[in-house]
Amino acid sequence: MKRFLAFTIKEFRHILRDTRTLLILFGIPVAEIIIFGYVVTNEIRHVPVVILDKSRDVTTQKITDRILASPWFLEETTIQSEQEIHDLFKKGNVRLAVIFGQDFEKNLMRGGKVPIQVIADGSDPNAARLMVGYLSAIAIQAQKDLNKEKETTGRLLIKSRMEFNPELKGAFMFVPGTIAMILMLISAMMTSISIAREKETGTMEAMLVSPLHPLQIILGKVVPYVAIAFVDAVIIMALGGVIFGVPLKGSLLLLMGEVILFIFLSLSLGIMLSTMSSTQMEAMFLSLFVLLLPTVLLSGFIYPIEDMPVALQWFSALMPARWFIVILKSIMLKGAGFLFVWKETLILAGMTLLFLLVSIKKFTIRLE
Amino acid sequence: MNEQDKNIGGGNTEHVVEVRDLTKRFGTFTAVNSISFEVYKGEVFGLLGANGAGKTTLIRMLSGLLRPTEGVARVAGYDVVHHPERVKFSIGYMSQKFSLYEDLTVAENIRFFGGIYGMKKKDLAKAGEAMIHKLGMEEVEDRLIATLPLGWKQRIAFSIAILHRPGLVFLDEPTSGVDPVTRRQFWEMILETAREGFTIIVTTHYMDEAEYCDRIAIMSRGDIAGLDSPENLQSQFSVSSMEDLFWKITREHKTTDAIPGL
Structure with missing residues (x-):
C-alpha cells in the first residue's frame, strides 16, 4: 500500500x-458546456408516439392515419387514459403524445376552433421543437382537406406542452452530453496518453522491473484521473444549473454513482487503448478517432439516433456514452429512479468489465 | 566454463546469478538457446552481442520480466520463475533511457523510486542524502531532471538503481548516446560500485568498454559464443583488440547477418 x-x-x-x-x-469542460449550450440543429424520424382518441370518429381517424403515415412518427402503444402518458414518458418509451378531445368531429362541423393537444418530451429540446413543428404541418394539411370535403370553416388548433423541460432549453440536452464527452476525454484520453508517455520515456520499463505489481501500476495511474474527472462532472453540473437552469430532479446519490461508473468505464477504455499504442502520439490519435469522434457523432449527443441509418443506429449502441446520456437525462430531467435506468447501468457495467478483462490480458501479454 | 574463471571477480566464488540450460522461444524463433553460466559476487560482467543476439531477452528473464521456456535461472538466490517478486526486490535496473521522470526534481525521483522499492522513510531520507552528497549534487537537488545535462542524469539514474542496495544491478546499454569523457567517468563510477560489493551485469555496444569488465560473454544468435576475461578471450582467439575478437567470434559462429550494433 x-x-x-x-x-x-x-x-x-x-x-x-x-x-x-x-x-x-x-x-475545456467549462468552455465546452458554454459553447455546446447554444449550438446545433437536427432532424428526427420514427419518433415513438402514443395517440389518445376520446372521440373515435371519422375525422380523428383520418388525422391519426395521416400522422402515422408520415415518416416522422410511429405508434408505440395504445392507451385508455391520460394518466398513463406520464409513466410512458418517464420510461422513455414514448416521446410524443397526441390527444383528441371528446366530440372532436361534432365541434369541428360547428365551425369552431378545435384543439389537438400535443405533449412532447422536452428533455431533448431540439427534437421536441421539431416534433411539434412536424405535427403542426400535418394538422394544417389535414384542415385544408377537411375544409374542402366537409365544407366547414372549423379550424384545428395545436396546443402543445412540454414534459420535463417546459421552456425547451437546449442546455438541458447539452449538459448530459457534455458531461459524457468530458469524462470520456479526461478519463480515457488522458490515461492512455500518460501510460504511453511512460512507455516512451522508458520509465514504464523501470516500473515493470520494480517490485510493483502491474495492477498497482495501472491503478496508481488511474486514481488521480478518477478524482479529476469527478470534480469536472460536478463543475459541469453546477454550471449547467447556475447558467442554464438545468435541474436535478432525481437522486444526487444515484447520479454520482452513475457518474463514477462511467468514469471507471472510460478509464478502462483508456487503459485498453494504451496497451495498443506505444507512443503518446499514437495514444492521442487512437483516443481522438476511435473514441472521441464516434462518441460525439453517434451517441445521440448532437445527431438524434432516430435519424441515423439503421446500420449506424446499431453502431451507436456500442457507444458507451449513448447509454450514459440516457441515464443522465432520465435522472436529471425526469427524476427517474434506479428502476428506470437499471438496464442502461447494466450495459455500462458490462462494458467496463469487458474493457478491463481485455486490458489485463493485453498487459500480461506485453509482459511476456 | 573453465576452472580458471573462478579466480576472477576478486577471487569471490559466491554465485549471484546461476543459469542452467536457459532457453526462450518466441513461437518457432529461439531467442536464447540453452545457455549456462554463473556470475560471481562483486564482478562486473559484460554482455556483448549484436542487436538480436539475445542480450535483452536474457536480461528480461533474469529480472523476472520474461518467463523462460526451459531451464533454470537463480538470481540473488531466488528462482526467477517461482519467486519473480523476490528477485525484483533484490535487483537494480537502469535502462539506456535512464528511466527518470523528467518533470520531477532530483529529490522527488529519489523519493519515488525509494518508495516503490518499499524503503522506510527514515532509511530513504538517509540514503537519499548520502547519494546526493556522494554525487556532489546538493545544489541541484530541487531542480527538475529535464534541466540537467545527460551525464548528470546518467549518474543519478545509476545511483537510484542502487539506492535500495540490491546485490545485483543490471545496466542495459547505460552509455549509449553519451560523449567519451562522460562515458569514462561513468565507468569509473561503475567500477567503484563493484568494489563496494555490488555485482554488475552490463550490456554494451562499445567494444572498448568490454575492457572494463572482469569477464565478458559474447552472445551470438542466442548462444554464448565466448565467455572469459577480455585478455583470456583475446589470447584464446589470437587477436589483439576487442573489435577483432568480436568479429572473429561472431563470424566463427556462422552468423552472416549479425552486425555489431554501432
Whole structure:
C-alpha cells in the first residue's frame, strides 16, 4: 500500500506540474458546456408516439392515419387514459403524445376552433421543437382537406406542452452530453496518453522491473484521473444549473454513482487503448478517432439516433456514452429512479468489465 | 566454463546469478538457446552481442520480466520463475533511457523510486542524502531532471538503481548516446560500485568498454559464443583488440547477418 501510495503521489505531481494538461483538465469542460449550450440543429424520424382518441370518429381517424403515415412518427402503444402518458414518458418509451378531445368531429362541423393537444418530451429540446413543428404541418394539411370535403370553416388548433423541460432549453440536452464527452476525454484520453508517455520515456520499463505489481501500476495511474474527472462532472453540473437552469430532479446519490461508473468505464477504455499504442502520439490519435469522434457523432449527443441509418443506429449502441446520456437525462430531467435506468447501468457495467478483462490480458501479454 | 574463471571477480566464488540450460522461444524463433553460466559476487560482467543476439531477452528473464521456456535461472538466490517478486526486490535496473521522470526534481525521483522499492522513510531520507552528497549534487537537488545535462542524469539514474542496495544491478546499454569523457567517468563510477560489493551485469555496444569488465560473454544468435576475461578471450582467439575478437567470434559462429550494433 505504501509503495502504491508513492506511485499515486508521483502521478498527481506529473499532472499538477504540467500547466497545459491542467488547462485541458479544467478549462475545456467549462468552455465546452458554454459553447455546446447554444449550438446545433437536427432532424428526427420514427419518433415513438402514443395517440389518445376520446372521440373515435371519422375525422380523428383520418388525422391519426395521416400522422402515422408520415415518416416522422410511429405508434408505440395504445392507451385508455391520460394518466398513463406520464409513466410512458418517464420510461422513455414514448416521446410524443397526441390527444383528441371528446366530440372532436361534432365541434369541428360547428365551425369552431378545435384543439389537438400535443405533449412532447422536452428533455431533448431540439427534437421536441421539431416534433411539434412536424405535427403542426400535418394538422394544417389535414384542415385544408377537411375544409374542402366537409365544407366547414372549423379550424384545428395545436396546443402543445412540454414534459420535463417546459421552456425547451437546449442546455438541458447539452449538459448530459457534455458531461459524457468530458469524462470520456479526461478519463480515457488522458490515461492512455500518460501510460504511453511512460512507455516512451522508458520509465514504464523501470516500473515493470520494480517490485510493483502491474495492477498497482495501472491503478496508481488511474486514481488521480478518477478524482479529476469527478470534480469536472460536478463543475459541469453546477454550471449547467447556475447558467442554464438545468435541474436535478432525481437522486444526487444515484447520479454520482452513475457518474463514477462511467468514469471507471472510460478509464478502462483508456487503459485498453494504451496497451495498443506505444507512443503518446499514437495514444492521442487512437483516443481522438476511435473514441472521441464516434462518441460525439453517434451517441445521440448532437445527431438524434432516430435519424441515423439503421446500420449506424446499431453502431451507436456500442457507444458507451449513448447509454450514459440516457441515464443522465432520465435522472436529471425526469427524476427517474434506479428502476428506470437499471438496464442502461447494466450495459455500462458490462462494458467496463469487458474493457478491463481485455486490458489485463493485453498487459500480461506485453509482459511476456 | 573453465576452472580458471573462478579466480576472477576478486577471487569471490559466491554465485549471484546461476543459469542452467536457459532457453526462450518466441513461437518457432529461439531467442536464447540453452545457455549456462554463473556470475560471481562483486564482478562486473559484460554482455556483448549484436542487436538480436539475445542480450535483452536474457536480461528480461533474469529480472523476472520474461518467463523462460526451459531451464533454470537463480538470481540473488531466488528462482526467477517461482519467486519473480523476490528477485525484483533484490535487483537494480537502469535502462539506456535512464528511466527518470523528467518533470520531477532530483529529490522527488529519489523519493519515488525509494518508495516503490518499499524503503522506510527514515532509511530513504538517509540514503537519499548520502547519494546526493556522494554525487556532489546538493545544489541541484530541487531542480527538475529535464534541466540537467545527460551525464548528470546518467549518474543519478545509476545511483537510484542502487539506492535500495540490491546485490545485483543490471545496466542495459547505460552509455549509449553519451560523449567519451562522460562515458569514462561513468565507468569509473561503475567500477567503484563493484568494489563496494555490488555485482554488475552490463550490456554494451562499445567494444572498448568490454575492457572494463572482469569477464565478458559474447552472445551470438542466442548462444554464448565466448565467455572469459577480455585478455583470456583475446589470447584464446589470437587477436589483439576487442573489435577483432568480436568479429572473429561472431563470424566463427556462422552468423552472416549479425552486425555489431554501432
